[in-house]
Amino acid sequence: MNDKPDITPFQLTYSAQVPEILHRLRCSILLSTFQAGKLIAISSKDEDSMVQLARNFNRPMGITFSDEYNKMALASFNEVIQFRNSNVLAKTYPVQQNRYDSLYLPMQSNYTGQLDLHDLSYGESGELYAVNTMFSCICTFDANYNFKPYWKPHFISELKPEDRCHLNGMALKDGKPKYATAFAVSDTPTGWKKDLTRTGILIDIETQEIILEGLGMPHTPRIINGELYVLLSATGQLIKVDVENKKYTVVTELHGFVRGMSFYKDYLFIGMNKLRKNSSSFAHLDVAKLSDFAGIKIVHLPSGSLQGYLKYLSSVDEIYDVELLPGVMRPNILNNITDNFKKSILTEEHAFWIENKK
Known part of the structure; x- marks a missing residue:
């Protein structure tokens, strides 16, 4: 008799509703786990079962996807990688013909250095914006510099690699960054750590006005159907913000450390985290006692009701970002170190796999 536990890597369990939801919505989930060094795609095989694909990347964080430009981007340890989809x-x-309906290939890399990039988002004309946490600003990229500052909070006196306020999230409106989240109004190196569960802020990027303060570790601001939503990681809550009156209401209690979410056809897919017991910043939080698994909870936004969950039993403890791929039932992703990536050729008019000469 073998009493050893099952330690299959990236073992995933899920509620019965999840395959049916993904199958009906005709979409797939992307999630980044910097702790495990993976970008993972999760899809339904049919209405009863799931399949996942994990690719290696160096500390992957923010993900963004643009259906309009047929591409996505990923923030990693010292670079931002942009991918292009080729259905052909x-x-x-x-490796397996006619298995996948999309293939995301690395097409461009900006070498950023160690900026601790968090949220990414494509804006108007395909401009890529990033939350540059190390330098307490929002930035863009070009071929001449590691980053180009776009905006910083008014209380940040100068751009230095000191993570002064733990700027982490942004939401775009009309193609431009509109709202940002940070852990504190601080202008000193890692000053946000002093009382991080009660000093978080939501700020209007255009006006520099602080809309909400005293928040518990706000993350992932998103504008959905014209309304602003934010995750409060320290309390495990999804909130809806009344910007005009500077207040919020709790949409639902998620009972865990939440971070990363994506919306599609009335459903929110929200990242759950199993907090590190040895973390000097997070282990003492009250929500740490509830944060017993990493995975995703699915919320029906109109009703605020929980519709299903995905739970990792091994390998994944922390998730940073969650993104939905609409209309994609079985995605494939290549990193820039695989042999198959080196054999792929994509031009404006053609797509080829190079065959090895014997």
């Missing part, structure tokens, strides 16, 4: 290369993938 997906269908002819050498």
Whole structure:
């Protein structure tokens, strides 16, 4: 008799509703786990079962996807990687033809240095914006510099690699960054750590006005159907913000450390985290006692009701970002170190796999 526990890597369990939801919505989930060093795609095989694909990246964090430009981007340890989708290369993938309906190939990399980039988002004309946590600003990228500052909070006196306020999230409106979240109004190195559960802020990027303060570790601001939503990680809450009156209401209690969410057709997919017991910043939080698994909870936004969950039993403890791929039932993703990536050729008019000469 073998009493050893099952330690299958990236073992995933889920409620019965999840495959049916993804199958009906015709979409797939992307999540980044910096702790495990993976970008993971999760899809329904049918209405009863799921399949996942995990790719190696160096400390992956923010993810953004643009259906309009047919591409996505990923923030990692010292670079931002932009991917282009090719349906043709997906269908002819050498390892297994006709298995995938999309294939995201690395097409461009900006070497940023160690900026501790958090949220990413495509704006108007395909401009890529990033929350540069190390330098307490929102930035963009070009071929000449590691980053180009776009905006900083008014209380940040100068840009230095000191993570002064733990700026972490942004929401875009009309193609431009509109709202940002940070852990504190601080202008000293890592000053946000002093009382991080009660000093978080939501700020209007255009006016520099602080809309909400005293928040518990706010993350992931998102504008959904014209309304602003934010995750409060320290309390495990999803809140809806009344910007005009500077107040909020709690949409639902998620009972865990929440971070990362994506919305599609009335459903919110929200990242759950199993907090590190040895973390000097997070282990003492009250929510740490409830944060017993990493995975995703699915919330029906109109009703605020929980519709399902995905739970990792091994390998994944922390999730940073969650993104939805609409209309994609079985995605494939390549990193820039695989042999298959080196054999892929994509031009404006053609797509090829290079065959090895014998």
